[in-house]
Structure formats: structure tokens, C-alpha cells
Amino acid sequence: MIVLRDTWYMLGRQLRNQAREPIWIAIMLVQPMVWLVLYGQLFKNVTHLGGFGTTSYITFLAPAIVVMNAFFGASWSGLATVFDIDRKFVERVLATPASRLSLVLSQIVRSALVAAVQGAIILLVGLALGVRVHSGALGWLVILLVATLVNTGFAGFSQGVALLVRRESTVIALANFISLPLLFLSSTLLAEKQMPDWMRILSNYNPVNWGVRAARDVVLPGTDWRSVGTHMGYLFVLSVITAAFANWTFRIYKRSL
Amino acid sequence: MDAIVVDGLLKRYGEVQALDGVTFAVRVGEVFGLLGPNGAGKSTTVRVLVTLTHPDGGKATVAGCDVAREAGAVRRVIGYVPQESGVDRRATGRENLLLQGRVHGLHGAPLRNRVDELLEAVGVVDAADRTVDGYSGGMRRRLDIALGLVHRPRVLFLDEPTTGLDPEARVALWEEVERLSNQEGLTILLTTHYLEEADALADRLAIVSRGKVVADGTPDELKARLSGDAVHVELANGRVDDARGVLERASAPVETTLADGRTLVSRVQGGAQALPGILSALSDADIAVASVSVQRPSLDDVYLHYTGRDFATEDRGA
Numbered sequence: 001m002i003v004l005r006d007t008w009y010m011l012g013r014q015l016r017n018q019a020r021e022p023i024w025i026a027i028m029l030v031q032p033m034v035w036l037v038l039y040g041q042l043f044k045n046v047t048h049l050g051g052f053g054t055t056s057y058i059t060f061l062a063p064a065i066v067v068m069n070a071f072f073g074a075s076w077s078g079l080a081t082v083f084d085i086d087r088k089f090v091e092r093v094l095a096t097p098a099s100r101l102s103l104v105l106s107q108i109v110r111s112a113l114v115a116a117v118q119g120a121i122i123l124l125v126g127l128a129l130g131v132r133v134h135s136g137a138l139g140w141l142v143i144l145l146v147a148t149l150v151n152t153g154f155a156g157f158s159q160g161v162a163l164l165v166r167r168e169s170t171v172i173a174l175a176n177f178i179s180l181p182l183l184f185l186s187s188t189l190l191a192e193k194q195m196p197d198w199m200r201i202l203s204n205y206n207p208v209n210w211g212v213r214a215a216r217d218v219v220l221p222g223t224d225w226r227s228v229g230t231h232m233g234y235l236f237v238l239s240v241i242t243a244a245f246a247n248w249t250f251r252i253y254k255r256s257l
Numbered sequence: 258m259d260a261i262v263v264d265g266l267l268k269r270y271g272e273v274q275a276l277d278g279v280t281f282a283v284r285v286g287e288v289f290g291l292l293g294p295n296g297a298g299k300s301t302t303v304r305v306l307v308t309l310t311h312p313d314g315g316k317a318t319v320a321g322c323d324v325a326r327e328a329g330a331v332r333r334v335i336g337y338v339p340q341e342s343g344v345d346r347r348a349t350g351r352e353n354l355l356l357q358g359r360v361h362g363l364h365g366a367p368l369r370n371r372v373d374e375l376l377e378a379v380g381v382v383d384a385a386d387r388t389v390d391g392y393s394g395g396m397r398r399r400l401d402i403a404l405g406l407v408h409r410p411r412v413l414f415l416d417e418p419t420t421g422l423d424p425e426a427r428v429a430l431w432e433e434v435e436r437l438s439n440q441e442g443l444t445i446l447l448t449t450h451y452l453e454e455a456d457a458l459a460d461r462l463a464i465v466s467r468g469k470v471v472a473d474g475t476p477d478e479l480k481a482r483l484s485g486d487a488v489h490v491e492l493a494n495g496r497v498d499d500a501r502g503v504l505e506r507a508s509a510p511v512e513t514t515l516a517d518g519r520t521l522v523s524r525v526q527g528g529a530q531a532l533p534g535i536l537s538a539l540s541d542a543d544i545a546v547a548s549v550s551v552q553r554p555s556l557d558d559v560y561l562h563y564t565g566r567d568f569a570t571e572d573r574g575a
Contacts, residue, residue, distance in 0.1 A: 092343030
């Protein structure tokens with residue numbers, strides 16, 4: 001399969017370039033750490049309100065921060081594509097027999113891999129702060145898989161927009177535009193039971209919340225595996241749809257040349 | 258046998274008719290130049306030939322394959338060195354070459370050897386494992402060319418290969434192009450807006466103006482088509498029409514054209530002999546002259562002849 005082969009090569013390029021700037025991986029981790037450590041301490045008494053499924057706010061928060069981080073990272077992932085278009089890297093590849101799909105696919109996979117690695121680091125910090133994943137090693141795996149799926153779902157969207165507008169400022173504006181609303185329309189920071197009804201209803205349609213529910217479910221006792229599976233299924237479908245969207249906008253970009 | 262056949266290509270971007278029936282053919286093994294100012298349609302033509310841009314009309318084949326219907330086959334046999342590099346600046350020169358080779362289906366020892374060979378050939382061995390960010394303009398351009406050669410293409414496209422290079426790097430690149438043409442037997446199509454570059458490198462060339470080929474042939478053929486020498490008269494004041502009348506009466510020129518706002522170019526037989534007559538006629542008519550020169554035909558004159566516009570002037574305006 002040429003697509004897989006070329007995606008592998010393109011992915012290798014991106015990871016090598018990323019590894020040349022390890023400082024970025026650290027910088028990208030500052031924000032989730034602030035949420036986990038500072039926000040987690042500030043609101044640690046919020047569990048007294050009830051409906052959190054645990055008395056430890058950090059346990060409630062940690063899996064959701066992994067998901068939030070994956071979502072935020074994905075919403076910026078199109079920037080790399082705008083950069084490659086600006087630098088004419090994409091055009092040079094398009095004049096070779098390389099798989100066209102590999103250009104977009106490798107960006108999505110790279111973004112998801114970074115989210116999974118960051119997710120593991122966040123979980124390790126959580127572990128140090130006393131977070132226990134109730135379903136054990138399988139739970140860790142599920143959380144990282146959920147982070148990957150949330151990332152792919154939104155990375156496809158960001159890539160698609162990047163290929164459509166081809167402007168850094170627009171990709172950044174869109175990332176800013178969706179990040180806070182989708183964060184607050186989810187149970188990332190607060191139990192669903194404490195949300196106003198209309199927000200809770202909306203959160204059912206929020207992919208970020210699908211991820212938060214699945215990831216949190218494996219951390220807290222009494223895991224509902226059917227619910228975990230269903231939400232992961234939704235996220236998978238979302239990823240397929242947004243990847244198709246990115247592929248479609250890639251065609252529009254190619255026609256514009 | 259033609260390596261490239263271009264027949265009536267059309268391409269419109271919004272209001273701009275970038276290609277308006279471009280037609281030419283390139284023989285196997287020759288260096289062919291597309292010459293014209295910025296915006297004439299040279300790059301768009303190349304982009305159609307390397308399958309990046311889909312033309313609105315017309316037909317083009319590269320190495321016998323139709324660029325629209327057999328794009329995949331075309332991509333396998335061409336090397337493309339775009340105007341703007343497209344190299345991955347955060348990767349090393351070697352990594353760029355390896356990736357380029359891999360997407361062309363090369364791998365293992367043959368690929369590694371080919372990359373070493375190219376790094377050597379274009380003279381970036383010492384910088385091979387540094388990121389391209391730190392390369393000089395000339396080094397980056399030579400790496401660009403190496404990228405276009407990894408898979409041993411049959412046809413190489415060089416889009417404005419020396420734009421932005423200092424004179425020394427430009428001459429080094431000319432030598433590289435000549436070497437490729439002589440030793441590797443590559444067919445090379447290059448675009449340029451430097452007349453001396455086309456004159457130095459191209460076996461044959463086509464002059465492109467506003468999306469059309471206005472003349473083609475070898476540089477010598479093109480020059481030979483012009484009869485007579487060019488007498489350039491730069492006027493000290495703006496009496497262009499009066500001066501034109503005087504010139505035409507004094508020297509019976511083949512043609513007289515206005516090169517820029519105040520320079521007239523008359524094409525006359527025996528320019529040196531005609532000059533005293535021209536000067537005294539201008540003097541009699543009380544037309545002040547800033548400078549006068551006589552030139553044997555150059556590609557600049559060819560360009561002026563076929564487009565009615567002075568090359569350098571149009572280039573500045575573009």
C-alpha cells in the first residue's frame with residue numbers, strides 16, 4: 001500500500017523535525033499541567049457539591065485534562081499544513097508519485113501520536129498527585145486511545161480548514177473560537193449533574209465530552225464498558241468524517257493550483 | 258523525437274489569462290529555455306507540465322505521456338525544481354534527499370549511495386547533515402536541483418533556477434546545468450527572465466509574452482532573423498514623435514520602436530555608417546540627444562522585435 005508507505009515516510013519527517021525542537025513538547029505540556037496542578041488544587045473542594053463519583057477532584061480531573069489537551073493540540077494541528085503549503089513543500093511532493101493522501105494522513109497521525117505521549121505524561125503526573133486509575137493498565141490504555149481518537153477527530157477538522165483557507169491567522173482564530181465553548185460545554189471541569197440542563201443537553205453532542213466521559217469512566221469505580229465503547233465508537237466515526245472532510249478540501253486546494 | 262510537446266495550452270486565473278495558447282516542442286537531450294518577463298506564463302507552463310496545474314484547454318505530453326490523463330506516469334520520469342524551493346528547511350540536506358528518493362520508490366543501499374553521489378555532485382557534502390535553515394542561497398539551490406535528480410529523471414524542469422543568486426553562485430549553477438546536459442543526456446526545460454542566461458544555456462528557446470510563444474528557435478537563429486543593427490537614440494527631451502519622423506527619413510530603417518519613454522531603437526543596415534546622417538538630421542531638427550549607441554543584434558533586440566516591448570523595462574514593471 002503506497003498510502004501507508006508514504007504516510008510512514010512523511011510521519012518520520014515530521015517526528016524528526018519535532019524531535020529537533022524538544023522544547024516545544026515541553027511548552028505544549030505547560031498548559032495541561034497548569035490546569036491539572038493549579039486548577040485542581042484551587043477547586044479541590046468542589047466535589048462536596050456531589051455528582052462527581054469521587055471525593056478526589058484531581059482523580060475526577062486528570063483523565064479529562066488528558067482529553068482536553070488532545071483536543072487543544074488537534075485544533076492547532078492544521079498550522080503545520082499551512083506552513084508546508086507556504087514553504088511549497090506540498091507542491092514539491094505533489095510533483096512526485098507520492099501518495100496524495102499521505103500528506104494529510106501523516107499530519108493527523110503525527111498530531112494524535114503527540115497527544116498520546118503527552119497524555120501518558122499527564123497521567124504520570126496525576127499518578128504522583130494521587131490519581132488512581134480504577135480499571136488499571138487497561139484503563140490507562142483506554143484513556144490514551146480516547147485521547148488519540150479525540151485528537152484525530154479534531155485534527156482532521158483543523159487540517160481540512162487549513163487546506164481550505166491556507167492562512168495561519170484563520171486556523172488560529174478558529175482554534176480559539178472553538179476551544180473554550182467546547183471545553184465549557186463538557187464535563188471536563190465540573191460534574192454533569194452540576195451543569196444547567198440546557199448545557200448538559202448540548203454536551204451530549206460535544207465530541208470533547210464523549211472523550212471525557214469515556215476516559216473518566218475507566219478511572220472511577222463502576223466502569224460502564226458499554227458506555228465507554230459507545231463513546232469511543234462515536235469518536236471513531238467523527239475521525240472518519242473529519243478525515244474525509246480534510247481529503248475533500250485537499251482536492252479543492254489541488255484544483256486551485 | 259520530442260521529449261515535451263505543448264499544444265495550445267490555456268489557463269485562466271480569475272481575470273488573468275495566464276496561458277493563451279502556449280505551443281512549443283522540446284527535443285530529447287536538449288536544453289530548452291522559456292524566456293520572458295515575470296507574469297508572462299513561464300511558470301504556469303512548467304506547473305502544467307509537472308502535473309501541478311490542470312490546464313483549461315490544450316494538450317501537453319512529457320516523455321510521451323499526457324500530463325492530464327497519465328499524470329502518474331509523468332511524475333515518475335520528471336524532476337521538478339520549483340521557483341520557490343519547497344525544501345524542508347527544518348530537516349537536513351540528506352534527510353530531504355532520502356525522503357524524495359523514498360517517495361519515488363527507492364530504498365536501501367541503492368538510495369543511500371545515490372544520495373551520497375548527489376551530495377558530492379552538487380557540492381553540499383560538508384553540510385549534508387546540517388539542517389537546511391543554515392544553508393546559503395546557492396547551497397539551497399544546488400540541493401533543490403539534487404532533489405529533482407534523485408530518481409534519475411528523463412526530463413528536468415528548472416523554474417527560474419538562478420533568481421536571487423549572487424553572480425558567482427549563478428555561474429556555478431550554469432556549469433552544473435551544462436554538466437547535466439552533456440554527461441547525463443537529460444532533457445532540460447528551464448525558465449528564466451535573464452537574457453544572458455538563456456543565451457548561455459539554451460540550445461533552443463521560446464520567447465513567451467502574455468501567455469503566448471511569440472518566437473522560438475536557437476539563440477543564433479532568433480538573432481539572425483533580425484536584419485541590421487540596432488541604433489539606440491536616447492532623447493534628452495520628450496519629442497518622441499518628431500524624433501521618430503526624423504529617424505525614418507534619415508536612415509530608412511527596417512523598423513523603429515520605442516523602447517522606453519525616451520529611447521528609440523531603429524533597426525538599420527550598416528548602423529555605424531548610418532550614424533552620422535542620423536545625428537545631423539536630429540541636430541537639424543533641433544532635437545537634443547542624451548546618448549546614442551549602435552549594437553549588433555542581441556536577444557534583447559529579438560525580444561523587443563517580437564513583443565514591441567523592451568525586455569528590461571517590462572521586467573521592471575512586472
